[in-house]
Amino acid sequence: MFERVLIAEDHQSVNRWVLQTLEKQGASYIRQAHYCDDALKLLEIAGKEGSPFDLLITDLSFREDRPGQKLAGGTDLIVAARKLQPELKVLVFSAEEQPTVVSSLVERFGINGYVWKGPRDEEDLPAAIQHIFRGKIFVSRELQQAVRSKNAHDFSDYDITIISELVKGTLQKNIPYVLAEQGHKAASLRSVEKRLGEIRDALGFTKNEQLIAYCKDHWII
Amino acid sequence: MFERVLIAEDHQSVNRWVLQTLEKQGASYIRQAHYCDDALKLLEIAGKEGSPFDLLITDLSFREDRPGQKLAGGTDLIVAARKLQPELKVLVFSAEEQPTVVSSLVERFGINGYVWKGPRDEEDLPAAIQHIFRGKIFVSRELQQAVRSKNAHDFSDYDITIISELVKGTLQKNIPYVLAEQGHKAASLRSVEKRLGEIRDALGFTKNEQLIAYCKDHWII
DNA sequence: GCAGAACTTGCGGTTTTCCGCAACATTGGC
DNA sequence: GCCAATGTTGCGGAAAACCGCAAGTTCTGC
Numbered sequence: 001m002f003e004r005v006l007i008a009e010d011h012q013s014v015n016r017w018v019l020q021t022l023e024k025q026g027a028s029y030i031r032q033a034h035y036c037d038d039a040l041k042l043l044e045i046a047g048k049e050g051s052p053f054d055l056l057i058t059d060l061s062f063r064e065d066r067p068g069q070k071l072a073g074g075t076d077l078i079v080a081a082r083k084l085q086p087e088l089k090v091l092v093f094s095a096e097e098q099p100t101v102v103s104s105l106v107e108r109f110g111i112n113g114y115v116w117k118g119p120r121d122e123e124d125l126p127a128a129i130q131h132i133f134r135g136k137i138f139v140s141r142e143l144q145q146a147v148r149s150k151n152a153h154d155f156s157d158y159d160i161t162i163i164s165e166l167v168k169g170t171l172q173k174n175i176p177y178v179l180a181e182q183g184h185k186a187a188s189l190r191s192v193e194k195r196l197g198e199i200r201d202a203l204g205f206t207k208n209e210q211l212i213a214y215c216k217d218h219w220i221i
Numbered sequence: 222m223f224e225r226v227l228i229a230e231d232h233q234s235v236n237r238w239v240l241q242t243l244e245k246q247g248a249s250y251i252r253q254a255h256y257c258d259d260a261l262k263l264l265e266i267a268g269k270e271g272s273p274f275d276l277l278i279t280d281l282s283f284r285e286d287r288p289g290q291k292l293a294g295g296t297d298l299i300v301a302a303r304k305l306q307p308e309l310k311v312l313v314f315s316a317e318e319q320p321t322v323v324s325s326l327v328e329r330f331g332i333n334g335y336v337w338k339g340p341r342d343e344e345d346l347p348a349a350i351q352h353i354f355r356g357k358i359f360v361s362r363e364l365q366q367a368v369r370s371k372n373a374h375d376f377s378d379y380d381i382t383i384i385s386e387l388v389k390g391t392l393q394k395n396i397p398y399v400l401a402e403q404g405h406k407a408a409s410l411r412s413v414e415k416r417l418g419e420i421r422d423a424l425g426f427t428k429n430e431q432l433i434a435y436c437k438d439h440w441i442i
Numbered sequence: 443g444c445a446g447a448a449c450t451t452g453c454g455g456t457t458t459t460c461c462g463c464a465a466c467a468t469t470g471g472c
Numbered sequence: 473g474c475c476a477a478t479g480t481t482g483c484g485g486a487a488a489a490c491c492g493c494a495a496g497t498t499c500t501g502c
Binding site for chain 2: 123127164166167168169171205206207208209210212213216217221
């Protein structure tokens with residue numbers, strides 16, 4: 001899991017909670033910044049010292065109660081941070097819910113995740129961190145429609161057959177018969193297992209239960 | 222499973238398919254009627270002979286290409302059949318998609334199931350038969366909103382915690398820790414297993430995957 | 443047609459889940 | 473309090489799912 005994480009967020013309460021979440025996930029070095037400028041400075045210092053941050057979690061809007069700031073907000077911070085350290089993973093954690101904003105962040109600035117400060121953030125944030133760690137992009141469910149997810153698995157006919165059988169209650173070990181009946185090529189039990197494993201992996205899941213929930217959420221089945 | 226089943230349905234193709242489905246499920250005596258009057262007659266005869274039908278599967282609308290029919294349609298048939306044999310299980314299989322029609326059938330005539338002749342009927346019909354056999358009421362997902370399901374399991378806080386953990390990807394064997402943390406009484410692994418088993422059973426499922434799909438469909442999680 | 447890549451399959455061992463059983467704990471009348 | 477009913481827990485064995493590996497097959501590009 002991520003070792004060195006920087007949080008840029010000016011609400012103390014949110015800050016504390018994000019911190020706890022990160023600690024639970026095993027981050028060993030966590031720093032917080034209440035202003036964008038401070039955050040950038042911390043990134044610079046860490047870079048110079050040869051121990052750069054692995055992940056930046058940032059809000060989009062900050063109070064501007066300190067004059068003379070260079071960076072106007074989270075977007076500026078992201079741009080500056082990426083210039084400084086292109087491989088840095090960036091997770092935006094914000095209440096902004098304009099889908100266009102989100103998709104622009106993903107497409108233009110290549111952020112790795114966007115968690116909406118909404119009713120599900122408590123689940124989403126840890127999930128997002130995990131996804132990003134696995135090299136995926138995570139966007140809160142509510143805003144996903146806006147972003148043609150780059151790592152969304154393309155569900156083939158074959159995949160859907162398998163998943164539908166699971167939902168019908170068919171035991172995995174019996175799915176090969178169904179597959180064979182329908183004339184699919186890869187109809188062995190091992191293939192079913194492998195395929196399910198691949199799909200789960202592609203989406204950053206470990207259990208079929210997650211996969212089913214995902215498919216339902218996305219109207220795949 | 223049901224032994225003696227009567228199908229009232231005037232479309233030959235549908236008829237055949239329903240028949241096959243029933244055979245797959247192990248029904249030993251299946252009769253078909255193309256008119257409501259015929260269906261009722263068959264019910265009467267079977268009753269007099271002391272070997273009544275267990276299940277009636279009927280459409281709602283029939284072609285009226287035979288004059289002098291007593292029964293005008295599926296609804297009449299249901300009423301007459303129930304008068305004759307109150308404990309008879311009735312499954313309506315129809316293209317009618319007015320939610321009010323469905324809920325009235327369930328509430329006023331006490332039908333045991335309604336499968337909509339729609340894109341999912343191939344899955345729904347077998348499921349409906351199983352549910353009904355287990356004493357449940359089954360209504361196709363598309364029309365469920367109309368009917369306050371009478372056998373829906375009441376999901377407690379405890380249940381939802383368990384299921385949510387599954388959806389998060391928590392291994393079943395690790396759920397006890399979560400439960401304990403939240404101060405639930407039954408926090409042993411065996412309790413989790415047992416509870417999941419009970420819920421699955423109450424809903425006529427055998428696998429967690431089905432349960433997750435159900436919960437998503439019903440907005441339980 | 444051939445070599446290499448990609449895919450498919452069976453095998454075997456591990457992990458996880460499932461489920462009956464019996465011991466123990468808790469609850470609710472009386 | 474006491475008994476019965478109900479709920480909870482641990483145990484142990486069976487079933488199912490998981491996953492690496494290696495052998496076999498099919499697909500490509502040249």
